[in-house]
Amino acid sequence: MAVAGESLIAVPFAGASSGAEKSPEAEAAWVWVQSQRGSAAIDAVGTITPDTSYPLDWTGAVSGTFSSSGGYPEEVNPASIVVDSPATVSASYDGVVVGHITLQPTPGRWIVQVYRDTGTGLVQVPLQTLVDPTGQFRVDLSSISSPPAGTWALGLLDAQNSYAPSGVPWPAEPVFSGWEVELFVVTDTAYFIARQAARADGTFAFAASAPGSKLFQLVSSDGTVLAQWVADTGLIRSYAGQEVTYTYDQAIAVVTALRLGTASADLVTGLMAMQLADGGFVNSADWRNPWAGVQVQRSGVSAIATYALLLWLEVVGTAGSLAEQVMVAAQQGINWLLAQQRSDGLIGAGVGDFNEDGSVDVTASPTWVSTEHNVDGWQALRLAESVLGSQEAASAAATIASAAVALLWDGSRMRQGLDPSGEPDDTDTLDVASWGSIFLRQTGQATLADEALAHASSFAASVGDLAGYRAYYPQPAFPDAPANVWSEGSAGVVLARFVAGDSGAALTDLQNLSALQDGSGGFPYALVDDTATSMTTALSTCASCWFILATLAQNGPSIWD
Structure with a gap:
């Protein structure tokens, strides 16, 4: 599926920054981010399109067309039976048919079964003949006195396999040699359903499908995908070469697009598809079917997503049908966050959790607390006060501001949070130092903000x-944490330094960060792969967007302004 990229500065919103216009690196990063729309590693030379957009729950027949801009292979007849005479077998023909099979002749194995093709399927008639050891056969249609309506058809039965149908019945439409059309459905990932030879008339039709997003591919015999179609969900893949979208990354992409002056209607629509009925957001999903995301909801993810929706309303405005949808989604997101606030004033971890066997308990209520979640939640609630006029959100934000200092500040830095028993979790993490300093400064704790930074x-x-x-x-x-550079975290430090007014240090860090940029324009999530600290060297949408946001902070609005 080809997805047109949005222009870098598409609409001159008041909320857009001019910083990226002066930064070729930021522009290249955004071009790379846009390249993460659509499937990974598909270099299409043609198109394939269904006849209609099939619902997720559709399990019936599916059909469509395909074409190629790179030429076509030779046409061949795929039938396992060849009629040698007569030259034409009309619907009313009642004589002898002579032919041969294209499968390997085996004495006593192959049986020619006569059918009538009614237009809706093949109907057996009581006439068969055994293929001789040389692969030849002869059948006399005159023995059928009153055949059903339709046209004649011949198929093969395999006597060595319980008389199961085998091969392709005659007559068959010509097909392109070595090309096939494949049908998949996508839920948590893509599942193969069926394949068929690619008809020479450029059409395809499958008798049945399965629940999930429908995905069609035109493929060659060597496995090359020549064309692909799957519905555009508005989601951006989180990592190069992978099909997953993390909700956090989608939200950061929405924020970045807005600050670059793009309305990002498709991106915000995709983000809303990650929201559950209760207002919370799933952590991730296959971009091709966001509605099948694993229902584990974390407060930080939902807070960032809700912040992005609120920022969209603040920047784009509240007029129009899409704005109405975003308004509803943002309010639901705030309501969900408010429901996570505990009696001690902090926001809890969220809803749902993984069992030891990898299954999901959607009703679980984790008792641990994350400082990052509370920082993110405060930002969303604060913005809800101005965008939605929510005094309840304002009150909740004020409560978080007090509780965070009382319970999450250890005297010199921000803790990671609270463990499941409610005891301090003193794990030291970069994001609560950098993002925490921004939060502390914005809540009037300048001295603590300086210490955190x-x-x-x-x-x-x-x-x-x-x-x-x-x-x-x-x-x-993390006793074995390696020396590493985390792009997103490094960008967070740049942002925190700009917010603190230390432009000199911020620019030095930004220059160091820009050196991580790949020739494609994207940024690696980190420089060293390390599973213990959840670091990967894959090019990352999140990392690339955070670089842009750090760059924008020099001259105008960025994130959490």
Whole structure:
């Protein structure tokens, strides 16, 4: 599926920043982000399109057309039976038919079964003949005195396989040699359903499908995908070469698009597809079917997603049908966040959790608390006060501001949070230092904000000649944390320094961060793969967007302004 990219500065919104216009690196990063629309590793040379948009619950027949801009292979007849005489077998013909089979002749194995093709399927008539050892057969249609309506058809039965139908019945439409059309459905991933030879008339039809997003491919015999169609959901893939979209990354992409001056209608529509009926957001889903995302809802993810919806309303406006949908989704997101606030004033972890066997308990209520979730939640609630006029959100934000200092500040830095028993979780993480400093500064705790930002220097690291900040340094929770550079986290430090007014240090860190940019324009999530700290070197939508947001902070609005 080809997806047209949005222009970098498409609409001059008041909320857009001019920073990216002066940064070729930021522009290249956004071009790369847009390239993550559509499937990974599909270099299409043609098109394939269903006749209609099939609902997710559709299990009936599906059909469509395909074409190629790179030429076509030779046409062949795929039938397993060849009629040698007569030259034409009309619907009313009642004589002898002589022919041969294209499968390997085996004495006593192959039986020619006579059918009538009624237009809706093949109907057996009581006439068969055994194929001789040389592969020849002869059948006399005159023995059928009153055949059903339709035209004549011949098929093969395999006497060595319980007389099961085998091969392709005669007559058959010509097909393109070596090409096939494949049908998949996507739920949590893509599942193969069926394939058929690619008809030479450029059409395809499958008798049945299955629940899920329908995906069609035109493929060659060597496995090359020549064309693909799947409905555009508005989602951006989180990592190069993968099909998953993390809701957090989609939300950050919406924020980035808005700050670049793009209305991002498709991106915000995709983000809303990740929202559940209760207002919370799933953590992730296959981009081709966001409605099948795993129903584990984390407060931080839902807070970032809700913030993006609110920012969309603030920047784009509240007029129009799409704005009405965004307004409803944003209010539901705020209601969900409010429902997560605990008696101690903090926002809990969320709803749903994974069992030991990997299954999901959608009713689980984790008792741990994340500082990051509360920082994200405060930002969303604060914006809800101005965009939605919600005094309830304003009150909840004020409560978080007080509770965070009382329960999550350890005297010199922000804790990671509280463990399931309610005890302090003193794991030291970069994001609560950088994002935490922004939060503390915005809540009037300038001294604590300075301390938190100063503590971010503890995470400074380098890999070869490349410098930045890592998510964790070696500590009890991560004793073997490697020297690493985490792009998103490094961008967060840049943003925090700009917010603090330390432009010199921010620009130095930004220059170091820009050195991580790949030739394609994208940024790696990190420089070292490390499963213990959840780091990957894959090019990342999140990392690329955060670089843009850090760049924008020089001259105008970014995130959490």
